[in-house]
Amino acid sequence: MNNAANTTVTSTPGDVIEIRDLNTRFGAAVVHRDVSLSVRRGEVFALVGGSGCGKSTMLREIIMLQQPVSGSIRVFGQEVIGLSDEQALPLRRRWGVMFERGALFSALTVTENVAMVLREHTCLGAVLIDEIAALKIALAGLPPDAGAKYPSELSGGMRKRAALARALALDPELLFLDEPTAGLDPLSATGLDELVRQLRDALGLTIMMVTHDLDLLWRTADRVAVLGDERILGNGTMQELARSEHAVIREYFHGPRGRGAREQAWNQK
Amino acid sequence: MNVPTMPLHAITQAAADIRPGATPRELRCEGAWLLRTAAQTETRIEACLGALAQPLDGELLIDATAVTSMDTSGAWLLHRIRRALEIGGRSVHFIGLRPEFEALLGLVATRTAQPAIAPPPLPGMLARIGGNAWEGMLGALGLLSFLGASTNALMRALVQPRRIRWRSILYNLQTAGVAALPITGMLSFLLGIVIAYQGAEQLMRVGANIYIADLVGLSMLRELSPLITAIIVAGRSGSAYAAQIGTMKVTEEVDALRTIGIGPLDLLVLPKVLALMIALPLLTVYTDVMGVLGGMVMARVQLDVGFATFIDRLDDAVSLTSFLIGIGKAPVFAVIIALVGCYQGFQVSGSAESVGHQTTKSVVQSIFLVILADALFSIAFSWLKL
Numbered sequence: 009m010n011n012a013a014n015t016t017v018t019s020t021p022g023d024v025i026e027i028r029d030l031n032t033r034f035g036a037a038v039v040h041r042d043v044s045l046s047v048r049r050g051e052v053f054a055l056v057g058g059s060g061c062g063k064s065t066m067l068r069e070i071i072m073l074q075q076p077v078s079g080s081i082r083v084f085g086q087e088v089i090g091l092s093d094e095q096a097l098p099l100r101r102r103w104g105v106m107f108e109r110g111a112l113f114s115a116l117t118v119t120e121n122v123a124m125v126l127r128e129h130t131c132l133g134a135v136l137i138d139e140i141a142a143l144k145i146a147l148a149g150l151p152p153d154a155g156a157k158y159p160s161e162l163s164g165g166m167r168k169r170a171a172l173a174r175a176l177a178l179d180p181e182l183l184f185l186d187e188p189t190a191g192l193d194p195l196s197a198t199g200l201d202e203l204v205r206q207l208r209d210a211l212g213l214t215i216m217m218v219t220h221d222l223d224l225l226w227r228t229a230d231r232v233a234v235l236g237d238e239r240i241l242g243n244g245t246m247q248e249l250a251r252s253e254h255a256v257i258r259e260y261f262h263g264p265r266g267r268g269a270r271e272q273a274w275n276q277k
Numbered sequence: 278m279n280v281p282t283m284p285l286h287a288i289t290q291a292a293a294d295i296r297p298g299a300t301p302r303e304l305r306c307e308g309a310w311l312l313r314t315a316a317q318t319e320t321r322i323e324a325c326l327g328a329l330a331q332p333l334d335g336e337l338l339i340d341a342t343a344v345t346s347m348d349t350s351g352a353w354l355l356h357r358i359r360r361a362l363e364i365g366g367r368s369v370h371f372i373g374l375r376p377e378f379e380a381l382l383g384l385v386a387t388r389t390a391q392p393a394i395a396p397p398p399l400p401g402m403l404a405r406i407g408g409n410a411w412e413g414m415l416g417a418l419g420l421l422s423f424l425g426a427s428t429n430a431l432m433r434a435l436v437q438p439r440r441i442r443w444r445s446i447l448y449n450l451q452t453a454g455v456a457a458l459p460i461t462g463m464l465s466f467l468l469g470i471v472i473a474y475q476g477a478e479q480l481m482r483v484g485a486n487i488y489i490a491d492l493v494g495l496s497m498l499r500e501l502s503p504l505i506t507a508i509i510v511a512g513r514s515g516s517a518y519a520a521q522i523g524t525m526k527v528t529e530e531v532d533a534l535r536t537i538g539i540g541p542l543d544l545l546v547l548p549k550v551l552a553l554m555i556a557l558p559l560l561t562v563y564t565d566v567m568g569v570l571g572g573m574v575m576a577r578v579q580l581d582v583g584f585a586t587f588i589d590r591l592d593d594a595v596s597l598t599s600f601l602i603g604i605g606k607a608p609v610f611a612v613i614i615a616l617v618g619c620y621q622g623f624q625v626s627g628s629a630e631s632v633g634h635q636t637t638k639s640v641v642q643s644i645f646l647v648i649l650a651d652a653l654f655s656i657a658f659s660w661l662k663l
Contacts, residue, residue, distance in 0.1 A: 114629045114630060114631075115629065126312075130313070130316065131316050133316070136319055140312075140349075140350050142389070143349060143353050143389055147384070159627075160627025178312060179312045179349055210384045212377070
């Protein structure tokens with residue numbers, strides 16, 4: 009209990025996610041070759057890299073939607089590769105996932121989307137479930153009237169927030185965000201990265217995200233891993249990576265967009 | 278104490294509890310205020326607050342020193358306790374709460390400061406009947422205006438034949454016509470057998486075996502074959518039209534077509550209507566043949582009416598008019614099926630469920646309208662003495 013930010017559980021030493029010698033192939037195409045990395049408790053960790061470099065694949069492997077060829081992925085100290093659905097359930101209840109396009113159930117209202125998770129995994133009364141669902145919707149930064157709306161009636165930014173509310177439904181310790189700001193206007197994107205930071209601070213979450221958004225990286229990420237050429241090209245804080253000599257990383261962070269994002273981040277500090 | 282391989286939630290913590298404290302002005306909270314145990318916590322809270330019957334004014338303290346952990350759901354429960362107690366005119370203060378829990382409670386309090394909006398009450402019986410009737414009327418009007426818009430598009434296409442999409446028509450002929458041959462043929466063959474079998478017993482009783490050709494020929498050609506073909510095609514192709522256009526609406530492809538300057542009616546509706554207007558009469562001729570074939574087989578097995586005799590009799594029994602009446606209904610059915618399918622596809626809004634809903638509706642409506650049209654045809658033909 010030495011970690012003040014962590015409010016929900018007694019802490020375990022070590023890392024929340026540990027990946028060792030991960031190998032992924034699709035047919036002949038190698039996606040990951042002996043990739044290792046770890047995510048520490050309470051940090052915002054970002055996985056970046058060009059399109060098709062296997063970021064999302066790695067995320068899907070961690071959350072057990074896909075199986076790697078070999079290697080080890082431990083989440084909360086437990087090996088996830090080869091787990092049966094039954095064994096995976098306790099683990100799945102401890103993390104929340106926000107998908108790139110929200111993946112909200114289109115036949116349900118936002119409140120029902122959140123409440124469904126609670127109803128499935130807890131034995132709370134209907135009133136309390138509705139109240140907690142309303143709380144999550146408020147925590148995700150949506151106005152109260154959004155709860156009664158269907159996903160198709162929401163704007164892109166609101167849909168992402170609704171997806172975040174659903175991901176937060178079970179008070180997860182670990183949150184996965186797949187491209188949290190993709191497809192959002194700058195204002196909504198800024199709102200969302202502030203939200204991510206706030207939630208981390210208030211709830212003591214560990215957050216792992218996959219993103220292209222350099223602004224988001226400068227503003228929120230504690231540590232960043234750059235994926236490319238089937239392996240991890242660099243791993244560290246944004247300042248460290250910005251000083252990296254590696255050609256791909258330099259290109260990534262020192263391209264015109266990268267510079268703009270960094271200047272903006274510095275101006276705000 | 279912590280073994281890394283052990284799932285965290287297995288580490289037991291004292292469950293959340295709330296009880297009266299040392300003085301009447303004090304409550305004590307302790308344990309882990311977590312979602313996992315929120316149901317039990319809620320019962321404890323109700324018991325404790327229920328026991329707190331004596332009216333208390335002024336300050337009430339909640340000693341939360343012994344709270345070991347808290348998540349947002351736990352914070353919500355604490356917030357709810359505070360709200361419930363404050364309604365009685367008291368002021369409530371938490372003491373001894375750890376700073377991080379204090380912050381969480383603060384977050385929950387500020388985020389839920391806006392009162393939740395109550396869902397609108399369910400409408401009464403009368404309002405629902407009225408609403409449904411109104412919606413039904415709007416639906417009928419919508420279908421009618423869709424018919425108008427499609428006719429309009431067809432007229433424009435006829436003036437400028439370049440606008441007709443022949444490839445699309447051929448493709449639809451293939452999927453709605455050729456691909457439907459096996460199922461329609463088999464079903465109408467079976468139908469012919471059934472009719473002949475049912476009729477055979479009656480005819481044998483009066484020794485009028487040869488009239489089996491009249492029975493099968495007239496009932497198949499005039500009524501059953503067009504109807505059964507239309508119903509199968511409505512189930513096969515009408516639903517496919519609705520689902521295809523509906524999905525395209527969900528993925529905004531229909532909007533994309535409009536912005537590119539292609540009328541959705543020209544590309545999506547007209548080829549389907551035209552193709553089905555060609556395919557359905559042809560299918561009907563084919564099912565006529567198959568149905569009569571079924572009847573012929575049965576006539577030979579049950580009534581000893583040979584194929585040659587049957588066909589001779591069929592020639593006398595069924596006039597060309599009867600055949601043409603049957604075939605003539607098919608294009609009308611085709612228009613109904615294609616238009617209803619496409620119309621319901623365009624009615625899809627947003628969700629995956631809506632696609633399923635409108636697809637179902639398209640099949641039910643088109644079969645209903647096909648049978649209704651058939652009844653109207655019967656009335657009209659009997660007036661015309663055909």
